[in-house]
Amino acid sequence: MPHSLTLTGIDYAILVIYFLFVLGIGYVLKRSVSGSKDFFESGRSLPAWICALGFIGANLGAQEVMGMAASGAKYGIMTSHFYWVGAIPAMVFVAIFMMPFYYGSKARSVPEYLKLRFDEKTRGFNALTFATMTVMSSGISMYALATLLNAILGWNFDGCIIVSGLIVLAYIFMGGLTSAIYNEVLQFFLIVFGFLPLVLLGLKDVGGWSGLMAKLSPVATKAGFDAGAFSHSWANTGSANANPMGIEWFGLAMGLGFVLSFGYWCTDFLVVQRAMAAKDMGAARRTPILAAVPKMLFPALVILPGMIAIALHAAGGDFQLPAKNGGLNYDMVVPTMLAHYFPAGMLGLGLTALMASFMSGMAGNVTAFNTVWTYDLYQGYIKKDGTDAHYLAVGRWTTVVGILLSMGAAYFAAKFNNIMDVLQLVFAFVNAPLFATFLLGMFWKRTTGHGAFFGLISGTVAAAIHHGLVISKGVETGMKGGWLSVVHTYPSEMAQNFWTAIWAWSVCFVATIAISLATRRKKTDEELTGLVYSLTPKIKEHDIAWWKKPAVLGIIVLAASFGLNLLFW
Amino acid sequence: MQLDVRLPIGLMFSLFGAMLAVYGFVQGAAVRHRLFGANLNLAWGLVMLAFGVVMLVFALRARGKNDGRGPAS
Numbered sequence: 137m138p139h140s141l142t143l144t145g146i147d148y149a150i151l152v153i154y155f156l157f158v159l160g161i162g163y164v165l166k167r168s169v170s171g172s173k174d175f176f177e178s179g180r181s182l183p184a185w186i187c188a189l190g191f192i193g194a195n196l197g198a199q200e201v202m203g204m205a206a207s208g209a210k211y212g213i214m215t216s217h218f219y220w221v222g223a224i225p226a227m228v229f230v231a232i233f234m235m236p237f238y239y240g241s242k243a244r245s246v247p248e249y250l251k252l253r254f255d256e257k258t259r260g261f262n263a264l265t266f267a268t269m270t271v272m273s274s275g276i277s278m279y280a281l282a283t284l285l286n287a288i289l290g291w292n293f294d295g296c297i298i299v300s301g302l303i304v305l306a307y308i309f310m311g312g313l314t315s316a317i318y319n320e321v322l323q324f325f326l327i328v329f330g331f332l333p334l335v336l337l338g339l340k341d342v343g344g345w346s347g348l349m350a351k352l353s354p355v356a357t358k359a360g361f362d363a364g365a366f367s368h369s370w371a372n373t374g375s376a377n378a379n380p381m382g383i384e385w386f387g388l389a390m391g392l393g394f395v396l397s398f399g400y401w402c403t404d405f406l407v408v409q410r411a412m413a414a415k416d417m418g419a420a421r422r423t424p425i426l427a428a429v430p431k432m433l434f435p436a437l438v439i440l441p442g443m444i445a446i447a448l449h450a451a452g453g454d455f456q457l458p459a460k461n462g463g464l465n466y467d468m469v470v471p472t473m474l475a476h477y478f479p480a481g482m483l484g485l486g487l488t489a490l491m492a493s494f495m496s497g498m499a500g501n502v503t504a505f506n507t508v509w510t511y512d513l514y515q516g517y518i519k520k521d522g523t524d525a526h527y528l529a530v531g532r533w534t535t536v537v538g539i540l541l542s543m544g545a546a547y548f549a550a551k552f553n554n555i556m557d558v559l560q561l562v563f564a565f566v567n568a569p570l571f572a573t574f575l576l577g578m579f580w581k582r583t584t585g586h587g588a589f590f591g592l593i594s595g596t597v598a599a600a601i602h603h604g605l606v607i608s609k610g611v612e613t614g615m616k617g618g619w620l621s622v623v624h625t626y627p628s629e630m631a632q633n634f635w636t637a638i639w640a641w642s643v644c645f646v647a648t649i650a651i652s653l654a655t656r657r658k659k660t661d662e663e664l665t666g667l668v669y670s671l672t673p674k675i676k677e678h679d680i681a682w683w684k685k686p687a688v689l690g691i692i693v694l695a696a697s698f699g700l701n702l703l704f705w
Numbered sequence: 706m707q708l709d710v711r712l713p714i715g716l717m718f719s720l721f722g723a724m725l726a727v728y729g730f731v732q733g734a735a736v737r738h739r740l741f742g743a744n745l746n747l748a749w750g751l752v753m754l755a756f757g758v759v760m761l762v763f764a765l766r767a768r769g770k771n772d773g774r775g776p777a778s
Contacts, residue, residue, distance in 0.1 A: 146728050150721060157717045161708070168707045186710055318710045325714060329756070333749050481728045481746040485721065 141288045141475050147484025154488045155303060157322065158495070162307030162315040172527040175312035176507045177244060178413035182314070186321055187419065188426035191410040193320025195431075196327060197277050197497015201438055201490065202284070206466035208442020209457070211380045212352060212366025213704055215442070216435040220369075221393040224428050224697040226401035228690040231411075231424040234402055235686075236675055237578055239412055239420040241666045246405040247512040253577045253667045255585030255658070256516070261592060263512035265566045266405060267505055271538060273406075274501035275545020280467075281494035282546065288471045297546055300491075304499050305539045308506070309532050313413055316503040320410075323492035324430075330489025331437050334470075337477045338444040341455075351447035356380070358450070366443065369704045382609075382628025391634025395641040399567035403574050406504040417675065421686040428693045432700065445469045498542065506534040565603075568637035569595020569644030576648050581661070581668045587652030595644025602639040608632045709767055715760030722754025 143151075169175050182190075207215040243249035247266065251259035282296035307315045342348045349367045356365035365372050365379055372378045373385040383391075401407060401424070411423035448455040449464070455476050458465045474486045510531045515522070522530075573592050576583040604620035607613055608629040613622060617632055626632040664671050682688055729746025 146724065149724065153717070153720060157713055161713055164708050181707070314707070318708070318713070321710050322714055322717065325718065325756075329718070329749075329753055333745065337745075479745055481725050482749060485725070485749075 141471070141483065141487070143289065143484065143487070144480040146481045147487065150481075150484035151488050151491070154326070154492070158303060158307055158319055161318050161322070162310035165311030165315045165318065168314070169310075169312050169528075171524045172510070172531060173524075174314070175528050175531050176503075176510065177409075178312070178314040178317060180413060181415050182317065182413050182419075184414055184419035184422040184426055186317060187410050187414045187423040189324045189430075190317035190320040190413075191407055191423055191427040192430055193324040193496045194316075194406055194410060194500030195497075196320075196324065196493050197273070197500065200434075200497070201327070201331075201493040202280055202467050202470060204435075204438040205442040205445070205469040208439035209446040209464070209466045209469050210442075212356070212443055212446075213369050213435075213439070214366075214373075214379060214381045215439045216369055216700075216704065217381075217388060217392055219431060219435050220697045220700050221389065222397040223401060223431055224693060225393065226397040227424040227428040227431065228694055229398065230402040230408070231421050232686050232690050233669075234574070234578060235411060235421045235424070236417070236672065237667055237669075238408055239414070239417055240672070244412075244511050245507055246403060246408055247508055249667070250573075250577075250588070251512075251516070253659075253664070254583075254588040258573075258585060258589045258592065259512060259516065261589060262570065263508050263516070265596075267508050267513065269566055270406060270501040270505040270508070271541040272545045272549075274498045274505070274538070274542035275547075276549045277494045277497040277501070278542055279546035279549040281491065283550075284467075284471060284490070287468070288475070297543055300495060300498070301539045301543055304495055304502060305535060308499060308502055308535050312531070313409070313503050313507070316499045317410060317413060319499060320496045323496040326485075326492045327489045328437065330486045330492075331441070331470075333482065334473055334477055334486060335437060335440050335444075338441060338448075338473060341477075342444050342447050342451075348444060348447050351451050352443065355446055355450045366446075367704075369701065371705055376627045376631055381630050382626070383631040383634060387631055387634045387638070391638045395568050395571065395637040396634065398575075399569075399571040399637070399641070403567060403570045405508060406500050409504055409507060410500075418680060418684060418686075422684065422689065425686060425689045425693055428697075432693070432697055441473055442466070442469045445473060502535060502538045502542065505538040506531050509534045509538070565596055565599045565636075565640070568599060568640040572641050572645035572648060576645070576652070577668070579669045580652075581664060581670055582652055582657060583648060584652045584655045584657045585659075586655040587648045587650075590651050591644045591648025594647040595640045598643035599636050599640035602636045603632075606632055606635070709764045711760045711764035711767070715757050715762075715764055718753050718757030719761060720757070722750045722752070722757050725750030726754060 173179055204215060204218065207218075238246070238249060241249060241252055243252055247259045247263035250262050278297055278300055281300055282293045285291040285296045286293045307319060311318070339345070339348065342351060352366040353363040357363050359365070359380060361378060361380060362372055370385065373383070373388060376382050376384045376387070407424075411420045414420035414423055445455070445457055449457045457472055458468050470490060474483060474490070478486050510527055514530055514534075515527060519526075569592055572595060573588050577588060601620070603617050605618070605622070606624045606626060607616065607618035607622050608626045608631065611617070611629065613619060616629065626635065661671055666672050677685055725746045727750070729744050729748070729750055732746070733744070
């Protein structure tokens, strides 16, 4: 698709004004950063709704907008499992059960919680792997942005990487976490306003919901599935070969719904950091639940365009997806739709929204990276007794380093095909075992530091070994798996990744229990107060209105999510 | 006093909304959407303008009431 979009004056104006606002927010907030707590934790001062939109905005990165639209075209409505199964339950769980320990303890980051709960080595391991992962994710966002702008506008790839990096750098350098969160809120609204008209126009074009369903039937049958395979989320998950995602219900519920989802939403400091910036415990606990409301509705904004695109493409009208390597280039769903439906003006808005989504993903990772580096690695191992001003300066300069590393990661990411699969793979190795560690750490006081550390290592190694022994159908061995020997072939990469996660989690869970039982607990009950469920006084909520209680809000959100699963069964 | 996030949101969306609405109005038929005959820029510009103004009103009212940090929850 050579340079399919042509921008006019008003499109450029919108883009430039957006960048000015982004930088302006950083500039204005610079005045309110007076210490490291302001820079890394927003001074723990923000109201729940801002944290919630930041929470969801930071997650609205490249994998969300481009990846989910691509998956919508590839797998149909089953992609919604990433939301209604793979996000909402975990978001409610972290709010109700885990936030009291994150926010209530003295920890300033997730790795620091591990230090307080277990020991130094567990913290160090998590801080290092997490820092690597954030830089990789940020690089993937950058790479996706630059590839896209190069493909549709003919802009220079290296130039896009440098400019997007510098803008994110500037606003975080000036305003720290608050600046990142404020921009995530701005980006959240921009993405909603930029993509909603696209979905509405596309839906009207395809003949409404019923037209879409009718046009998706031949897509499914042509691919060798039941006619309803693209329009049902659970109906065809009895066998992995019966649905386009190539996964059966157990792998889906256990791998995505439990291991990967809880691993990400409950332990990933990128999102947890947004909730920890809240002004009090109540606001911190409401943050993930309030965020779950828009999250629940996002499939309409990010998956539906993919389904509409494949339906229109298959119907053979004037809307056609570009080809790539003999198949379709699913990553181009959103840009192709922008070019097809939006006139000048709206096009600038849609493109700006797309860029915003990449930048919010990048910024979220960079702020998490600079906090973990400064508090957990630099203060933990390099200079323990610096002044607050010193750590603030280190945080600012770490932002510069983080951006440079992301740029390196962007070129690394250029080697991979599907953004989503790469991310899932990274999460599987690092995050999947981690949730077992937190679950045992928070709810079983007998868990020891050695148990946690060696359990985590076992889980991560198990992930790597499993990945080395399996491959997905029709894929060459190597980076995609099977590099030890191929003992099993999964129907899809998705199934392979989910099962890698299941193995990692299970091995970590069992190993942590076994090693904990064999070793002595070094922390006293007193030291574990505020860190472990059974040793922490329950939070009193008598003076909170019922509609502000996390448990009540959580149940409402879970019920709604359950309803959506049934509705699109 | 920290910046109220609704202020930049309100300003940006009011500006974008106004720009698109005026552009759509001036260009008229020239940029009408080719599919449905709707003046997309004008219609969506007005929607965004309304959202922006609501955000600005909230921000300015909060500024008058408390320290400008936004609502209590």
